Amino acid sequence: MRIKDLIKAIKAVTVFTAFASLVSCKSEIVDGTTDIDSWPLPSIEVTYPETFVHPGVAFSQEDIDRWRKIVKDHVSPQYEGFEVLKNDKLSQANYVLNGPYNELYAGEGEGRPSIYIQYANDFAAACQCAIMFAATGQKSYADKALEVIRSYAKTVKGEVFDARQGGSDHILMIGNICVKYVYAVELLRYLPDSGMTDEDFRAACDMLRTACVPPLDDFFARTDPKQKAVGNFGAAAMNCYMCMGILFDDMAMYKKAIDIYLNGYESGSIRYYIDGETGQCQESGRDQTHAQLGIGMLSMLCEVAWKQGTNLYGVLDNRLLKGYEYTAQYNLGYDVPFKYMPELTGKYNWYELDQVDKQELANGDRTESRRGKFSPIYERAYNHYVTRMGLSMPYVDEVLEKIRPEGNGAPDIAHLGFGTFLYCSQGF
Numbered sequence: 132m133r134i135k136d137l138i139k140a141i142k143a144v145t146v147f148t149a150f151a152s153l154v155s156c157k158s159e160i161v162d163g164t165t166d167i168d169s170w171p172l173p174s175i176e177v178t179y180p181e182t183f184v185h186p187g188v189a190f191s192q193e194d195i196d197r198w199r200k201i202v203k204d205h206v207s208p209q210y211e212g213f214e215v216l217k218n219d220k221l222s223q224a225n226y227v228l229n230g231p232y233n234e235l236y237a238g239e240g241e242g243r244p245s246i247y248i249q250y251a252n253d254f255a256a257a258c259q260c261a262i263m264f265a266a267t268g269q270k271s272y273a274d275k276a277l278e279v280i281r282s283y284a285k286t287v288k289g290e291v292f293d294a295r296q297g298g299s300d301h302i303l304m305i306g307n308i309c310v311k312y313v314y315a316v317e318l319l320r321y322l323p324d325s326g327m328t329d330e331d332f333r334a335a336c337d338m339l340r341t342a343c344v345p346p347l348d349d350f351f352a353r354t355d356p357k358q359k360a361v362g363n364f365g366a367a368a369m370n371c372y373m374c375m376g377i378l379f380d381d382m383a384m385y386k387k388a389i390d391i392y393l394n395g396y397e398s399g400s401i402r403y404y405i406d407g408e409t410g411q412c413q414e415s416g417r418d419q420t421h422a423q424l425g426i427g428m429l430s431m432l433c434e435v436a437w438k439q440g441t442n443l444y445g446v447l448d449n450r451l452l453k454g455y456e457y458t459a460q461y462n463l464g465y466d467v468p469f470k471y472m473p474e475l476t477g478k479y480n481w482y483e484l485d486q487v488d489k490q491e492l493a494n495g496d497r498t499e500s501r502r503g504k505f506s507p508i509y510e511r512a513y514n515h516y517v518t519r520m521g522l523s524m525p526y527v528d529e530v531l532e533k534i535r536p537e538g539n540g541a542p543d544i545a546h547l548g549f550g551t552f553l554y555c556s557q558g559f
């Protein structure tokens with residue numbers, strides 16, 4: 132089913148998907164590790180696909196067809212975005228790997244140096260080279276992506292972990308970094324002439340099942356929010372888990388991630404991360420890098436689900452749109468309302484906008500504010516709400532006028548980036 136057909140089908144059930152049901156229902160989670168029925172507030176229901184669309188992790192065949200036309204015909208403004216991708220150091224067919232590594236971990240400690248930026252670059256290179264192959268058909272890009280995929284599939288042993296005892300940053304590493312390995316595997320699996328064999332695919336999936344799935348299962352099984360983390364962790368974890376579910380053709384994983392996004396009593400769920408009245412984000416009081424990371428991960432999850440026929444963008448009266456507009460408005464320099472918005476772990480309390488940012492500036496820990504530093508997250512949401520659905524996002528529109536074409540996934544390779552090329556479908 133093509134994306135345009137999905138739009139028609141999803142619009143037909145907008146009322147069903149956009150609002151909370153007043154009747155409690157059985158959880159979609161079937162493994163028994165997370166008791167959603169015990170969480171507060173009425174549950175939100177959405178529709179699920181009977182089977183998965185492939186390619187359908189982050190990108191669809193319709194996206195690929197659009198990329199190829201953009202590259203062939205130099206369609207603006209998307210082609211300018213393609214040139215940014217093409218010229219990025221991690222998009223090169225001659226990229227030299229930093230790894231592979233036997234262990235993947237966050238932080239440093241116990242004789243382990245920090246390596247996350249090294250394997251983050253490797254996984255981003257695999258993803259970007261896979262996209263370049265999809266867009267151009269040049270086999271050298273697929274060869275480089277496969278080099279990363281094969282080497283890590285062969286080498287990595289054990290679960291991703293945090294080198295600091297008791298830390299949880301490894302959850303963020305899986306959600307922000309390892310997910311790009313997932314995107315690359317899905318693309319090459321379903322692109323003709325990529326060179327990926329059935330053995331390559333099985334090895335990559337086995338590595339992900341061993342290294343990434345158990346830590347996320349453990350994280351989701353912490354039903355006490357105080358044992359979890361701030362919302363951007365949960366948002367990234369849910370997206371990666373859902374993407375792996377699609378890659379593995381595992382519907383239970385897909386439904387589990389979505390259930391937590393909709394109904395989970397944790398800081399990364401949609402109703403706890405974004406205020407329904409103003410669009411203020413849970414981490415707006417922290418700093419704008421983390422606030423944008425949170426909504427960026429949520430929109431990534433929504434985009435992947437949309438490609439599978441599940442409308443997460445529209446739930447709670449398009450609440451994600453409100454989060455984007457609030458964040459864009461503030462970072463453009465306008466005044467926005469603020470209220471104390473506790474995150475559910477109870478570990479952090481922010482009583483004004485950018486509280487952490489302001490403290491760091493006052494202490495001399497940074498030289499400039501993160502306000503107005505736009506992360507590459509806006510094209511994806513704008514394309515859905517405005518181009519697809521015909522809604523209005525005036526502040527995001529103003530952001531895009533300033534930053535187009537969107538750049539790479541900086542800072543720290545946290546985002547996918549390159550949204551003008553990857554997501555903008557204006558004119559198609």
